[in-house]
Amino acid sequence: MADFKNRVLTLFLFGIMLVFTLLALIVGNIIHHNVKENRISTYEKNLNLIAYVLRVDSGSIAVKGLLEQTADDLGVTVSILNPKGETVETSSKSEEAERFPVQVLKNKLSGTSIYGSTISGKDYYTIPVRETRAGGYVQLSVKAGADEDAERSLWLMMAAGFLVCFMIILIVSVKIIQRIVRPVDEATFTAKELARGNFKVRTYEYRGEDIGELNYSLNVLARNLEKMTKSHESQQDRLKTLIENMGSGLILIDSNGYINLVNRAFKEYFKEHADSWTGHLFYEVFPHAVIKEVVKETYLTEKNVRRNVLLPIHIERKHFSVDSVPILDVNGKLRGIVLVFHDITELKKLEQMRKDFVANVSHELKTPITSLKGFAETLLDGAGENPEYRRKFLSIILNESERLQSLIQDLLDLSKTEQGFNLDWQKLELSQLVQETMEMLEKKARDKDIQLSLDISGSTLMDGDAPRLKQIIINLISNSLTYTPAGGNVSIKVEEDKKNVLLSVTDTGIGISKEEIPRIFERFYRVDKARSRNSGGTGLGLAIVKHLVEAHHGTINVKSKVGKGSEFTIRFKKKQEEV
Structure with missing residues (x-):
């Protein structure tokens, strides 16, 4: 914008200088002629005065004094010539008498009152002396160009005036141009900022001026763009949040096969460094051939493709439902593909x-x-x-x-526990429930010749549902009695620690192998199927125990050795007041 302002100022000043030049030429010409005319008029008046004195009084003293006075006043040399052109009297003592061509004077003064000529570097102005017997001429001589000093002074004064006027005009012009250009400059700056994407920029609105409409329009445009940008950013943020937090893995592939986006769920599913996949071709980074085939099929058919696949993920194998959806523009041209991975492992x-x-x-x-x-x-x-x-x-x-x-x-x-149910919470002593339950199972223990013992230490106060807790205790003790041979022992221990009430059931039964421990809480799973069926077991007891313990916000752990026995330990939260 500075270039525009400089161009405007340059053109404006060039125009002013052109006007000043023309004005100087015209005024200079006028001054030159006026100075010359004034000078000749002055010379003529003085020469006529001398001629008049000569006609009235031709005394040498009076004439001599007038010549000297005129010469001093005008800075010239005044001479009196006889009819032959010879100098009779002069105001200059240093100059020698000269003879002026009389015939020239006669010819030139035949119809004029004064004759001017330049001879030998001097200007001569001559008038005739008439109405006297002697006749002759009065002549004024001055160095050629003597009037240039006066003209030079006028020129200097005029130049100084022009310079002052030029400076004033320059200052005023700069102010005016700045006032004119500033709104345009501000509008240009605003437009550039908008082009750079800065939609918060605003420009001053000049009310009542034509440029004000432009600035107002720019501000309206900036506000609209800012609103659109904020709306777009908000939509982008919502979309990004949705994509990043959706439960399914997502990959966006462009029309050329390059990966543009990989969301968080996909990275968690496959445990790959998928951040580095962005910008790479899908067939270069996808580790599974079946996924590549799904993508290729979508490119070829430009239709939705769905596959249920089983993929090895490190040491695991996971089931996925893969949806490959083509992205088509309004003209039906393929712009990319969205791959969505639904983890259906749990469903399977x-x-x-x-x-x-x-x-x-x-x-x-x-x-x-x-x-x-x-x-x-x-x-x-x-x-x-x-x-x-x-x-x-x-x-x-x-x-x-x-x-x-x-x-x-x-x-x-089991169905009730898995579907969820409400516990009848109440404050109770776990040790008391254990004692009541043991009384119910003592006959079964005696019939199998198994020693049943109970050890209670500390406070066992807790919150729980008494019937459900009894069901837990019955199933645990019954399970131990079932798998403990005659002559064995089943020990029950109820104790406390800082935050929990602990219930332990230890037996000297057949034990559980390390490989089977993770499965004993599955429905219908039996360690010794023949023994369990013969004893009337259903294989659901421990599954029910696990669900009831979790409903009480507790945990259950198992330690066992084959041929040595097993220990089941349950931890319940203490009553809050006791913590």
Whole structure:
């Protein structure tokens, strides 16, 4: 913008200088002519005065004095010539008498009052002396160019005046141009800032001026762009937050196959350094061939592609539902692909668990139902007529019915615990519940010749649901009695630490191998299937225990050695007032 201002100022000053030059030429010419005319007029008046004195009084003293006075006043030499052109009297004593061409004077003065000429570097002005007998001429001589000093002085004065006027005009012009250019300069600066993306910039609005409309329009444009930018940034932030925090992995690939975006969920799924994938071709960085094939199919068909794939992720294998969606513009041209990875590993596990559950339930129900059916058919075939067989078979039917009832009850309990239920929270002593439960199981322990013992230490006050806690204790102790041979021991210990109430059930049973410990809380899982079925176990007891413990915000741990026995330890939170 400074260049524009300089150009305007230069053109303006050039115009002023041109005007001043023309004005100087005109005024100079006028001055030159006026000075010359004034000088000649002055010379003529003085020469006429001398001529008049000569006509009136031709006395040498008076004339001599007038000549000297005129010469001093005008700075010239005044001479009186006779009709022959010879100098009769002169005001200059240093100059020699000269003879002026008389014929020239006669010719030149024939119709004029004064004649001027330049001879030998001097200007001569001559008038005739008439109405006297002697006649002659009065002549004034001055060094040629003597009037240039006067003109030079006028020129200097005029130049000084022009210079002062030029400076004043220059200062005023700069101010005026600045006033004119400043709004344009500000508008240009604002436009440049808007072009750079700075939509917060504003310019002063000059009210009542034409440029003010431009500045106002720029401000409106800036405000609109700022609003649009904020709206766009807000949408971008929301979209980025959505993409980064969505539960599924996402990859954005452009039309050339380059990866533009990888979200956080994808990085967590695959545990890869996916940050370095951005800017690379998908087939260079994707470690799984099946994913490359999905992308290629989308490029070829430009249609949605969905695949369920099983991918090895380090030491794990995970199931994913992969959706590959083409991005098409308004003209239907492919602009890129979005890959979305849904982790369905847990869903697959649940599916498998459902299948296993159905199979296990079917198997568990099939055994007692088959027994019931078989012995009932045997009785109907005539065995019922024998009292001994009838009693034996009816006892078996009763036992299988009780086993079936126990299985159904455990299934109902497990279903409740898995679906969620409300506990009846109350303050209670865990040791008291353990004592009551042991009384219920003492007969079973005596029948198997197992020593059942209880050790209580410290305060065991806690919050919990008494019936559910009893169910936990019964299942744990019953499980230990089931897997402990005759002559063994089952020890129950209730104690406290700083924050928890601990319940431990230790037995000298068959133990659990290290590989089986993670699975003992699965439904229908048995360490010794034959022993469990013979004892009437359903394989659901420990699964129910785990869910009930977690419902009480507790934890359960297992330590075991094969052939040595097992120890189950449960930690419950103490009553808050006691912490």
